[in-house]
Amino acid sequence: MRYSVDGTWRTSASGSTCEALNPSKANAPANRFQACTTSEVDEVFAKAREAQRTWQRTPLHARAALLHRAATLMRENAGEMAEALVLEVAKGAKDARVEVERSADLIDYTAEEGVRLLGEGKLLMSDSFPGNDRTKLCMASKVPVGIILCIPPFNYPVNLCVSKIAPALIAGNTVVVKPPTQGCTATLHMIQCFLKAGFPAGTVQAVTGRGGEIGDYLTTHPEVNAISFTGGETGIRVAQKAGMVALQTELGGKDACIVLPDADLDLAAKSIVKGGFSYSGQRCTAVKLVAVFEEVADELLSKVNAQIAKMTVGQPEDDATITAVVSKSSADFIQSLVVDAESKGARLCQEWRREDNLIWPLLIDNVTHDMKICWEEPFGPVLPVVRVKSDAEALELVNKSRFGLQGCVFTKDIDRAIQMADAMETGTVQINGPPARGPDHFPFQGVKDSGIGSQGITNSINVMTKVKSTVINLSKPSYTVA
Numbered sequence: 245m246r247y248s249v250d251g252t253w254r255t256s257a258s259g260s261t262c263e264a265l266n267p268s269k270a271n272a273p274a275n276r277f278q279a280c281t282t283s284e285v286d287e288v289f290a291k292a293r294e295a296q297r298t299w300q301r302t303p304l305h306a307r308a309a310l311l312h313r314a315a316t317l318m319r320e321n322a323g324e325m326a327e328a329l330v331l332e333v334a335k336g337a338k339d340a341r342v343e344v345e346r347s348a349d350l351i352d353y354t355a356e357e358g359v360r361l362l363g364e365g366k367l368l369m370s371d372s373f374p375g376n377d378r379t380k381l382c383m384a385s386k387v388p389v390g391i392i393l394c395i396p397p398f399n400y401p402v403n404l405c406v407s408k409i410a411p412a413l414i415a416g417n418t419v420v421v422k423p424p425t426q427g428c429t430a431t432l433h434m435i436q437c438f439l440k441a442g443f444p445a446g447t448v449q450a451v452t453g454r455g456g457e458i459g460d461y462l463t464t465h466p467e468v469n470a471i472s473f474t475g476g477e478t479g480i481r482v483a484q485k486a487g488m489v490a491l492q493t494e495l496g497g498k499d500a501c502i503v504l505p506d507a508d509l510d511l512a513a514k515s516i517v518k519g520g521f522s523y524s525g526q527r528c529t530a531v532k533l534v535a536v537f538e539e540v541a542d543e544l545l546s547k548v549n550a551q552i553a554k555m556t557v558g559q560p561e562d563d564a565t566i567t568a569v570v571s572k573s574s575a576d577f578i579q580s581l582v583v584d585a586e587s588k589g590a591r592l593c594q595e596w597r598r599e600d601n602l603i604w605p606l607l608i609d610n611v612t613h614d615m616k617i618c619w620e621e622p623f624g625p626v627l628p629v630v631r632v633k634s635d636a637e638a639l640e641l642v643n644k645s646r647f648g649l650q651g652c653v654f655t656k657d658i659d660r661a662i663q664m665a666d667a668m669e670t671g672t673v674q675i676n677g678p679p680a681r682g683p684d685h686f687p688f689q690g691v692k693d694s695g696i697g698s699q700g701i702t703n704s705i706n707v708m709t710k711v712k713s714t715v716i717n718l719s720k721p722s723y724t725v726a
């Protein structure tokens with residue numbers, strides 16, 4: 245497939261390509277993409293800069309109209325994007341379609357939010373600050389930051405791309421997208437919807453190539469004004485190298501589910517299963533640790549195990565609950581965590597089973613702090629359980645993690661829930677529900693190694709703008725009168 249520059253699709257002069265594999269067909273070749281050269285990257289940024297000068301002068305309502313048109317085209321072309329998600333990231337067929345439809349909704353909402361949020365500024369008067377009379381009127385407005393480099397991960401290559409580019413575009417920025425290699429085809433189909441919608445040449449472009457090869461060149465490029473990145477450890481290195489640009493990073497998580505003795509165990513079990521095993525655990529917001537009070541642990545685990553027994557394991561085309569994880573290296577890593585835990589005394593509630601990248605769902609009981617799986621995110625369908633005796637012990641487990649994305653607590657005692665939520669060092673706490681980023685307009689953020697800045701539609705628009713003040717200096721004080 246070709247890369248997108250200046251409103252057209254082009255083959256790279258490099259003569260090289262990179263390849264996405266099919267995770268659910270023993271990593272057989274799936275699709276090939278251009279390995280863009282550094283001079284092609286330079287050209288893309290030059291076009292983005294040129295386009296941005298005009299785009300920022302395009303009326304806000306016109307920018308919004310184009311976004312709505314792109315959303316409509318996304319819905320009309322959902323099939324091809326969904327098929328590509330099934331092929332390259334083994335997402336279940338129904339979930340793949342939901343990802344595209346959710347993305348179209350996100351674009352529409354962003355257009356609506358943008359016209360309100362960016363259509364207003366703030367007027368400040370100088371006489372509210374000591375020593376001043378009313379001789380200065382400050383008009384503060386939101387202006388675009390310029391060119392936003394958008395780097396989404398494999399697991400939501402469409403949704404986590406539009407969640408970056410729609411806020412960027414409504415705010416008058418241009419975007420350069422670096423799609424993930426696995427999931428690249430769906431991202432490029434999505435870009436095509438924006439081009440077909442009529443976004444001017446240079447406003448939306450995509451350069452392709454392995455992140456390990458062109459990533460550093462992109463993230464340290466002098467034309468970049470902001471980076472919106474979602475992914476894993478790579479994001480920490482991106483932040484270290486990026487320099488004086490605005491940063492929005494959403495990285496890994498180790499979301500814990502704390503189950504207190506008075507919890508509704510049916511609800512907790514259902515949420516653990518949904519939170520831990522949807523998309524085979526490959527969500528940043530997946531439940532990645534259960535901390536359950538000793539006295540209800542057996543009952544909770546038997547409910548969870550009963551649901552695991554009913555899960556289907558197989559092909560994404562058949563909408564199996566559990567499908568292959570994204571790569572062989574990911575499956576190997578998951579296996580290494582299980583082996584380490586078992587060798588240190590953890591109890592596997594199901595038999596360990598793996599075929600290529602396909603790993604059968606597994607609950608691991610009696611996990612202790614010396615096991616890697618207690619701290620690492622498997623990003624797969626294996627879920628560790630730690631039995632705890634007190635709120636303090638559960639909180640220690642959550643707060644010792646280097647991650648701080650989300651967490652959840654199950655209890656009928658709202659006072660205790662709030663005490664726990666306030667004490668958890670995470671960007672979001674869910675009370676009586678599994679961790680989740682959506683609905684997409686909710687603020688979404690991590691602390692510690694889980695990220696910098698906040699997402700969610702409104703917050704992303706704010707990250708992708710800067711404040712401009714224009715001050716009118718009067719020759720004599722003037723006061724508004726009734």
Ligand SMILES: NC(=O)C1=CN([C@@H]2O[C@H](COP(=O)(O)OP(=O)(O)OC[C@H]3O[C@@H](n4cnc5c(N)ncnc54)[C@H](OP(=O)(O)O)[C@@H]3O)[C@@H](O)[C@H]2O)C=CC1
Nearest residue numbers: 397398424425454455456459460475476478494495496528
């Ligand atoms: N907090 C959140 O919202 C989310 C977090 N995640 C986290 O992401 C991880 C899994 O996603 P995964 O895609 O494997 O994450 P990676 O960090 O490996 O990759 C994310 C993106 O970065 C690109 N990339 C790779 N190297 C570089 C580089 N040097 N410079 C710039 N970009 C680069 C990748 O391209 P390429 O594919 O070509 O290597 C991909 O597009 C998990 O740890 C998960 O927790 C995932 C989703 C959401």
Ligand SMILES: O=C(O)[C@H](O)COP(=O)(O)O
Nearest residue numbers: 400527528529680681682
């Ligand atoms: O990248 C992820 O893993 C997503 O942010 C998860 O989104 P969701 O919690 O809404 O499924």
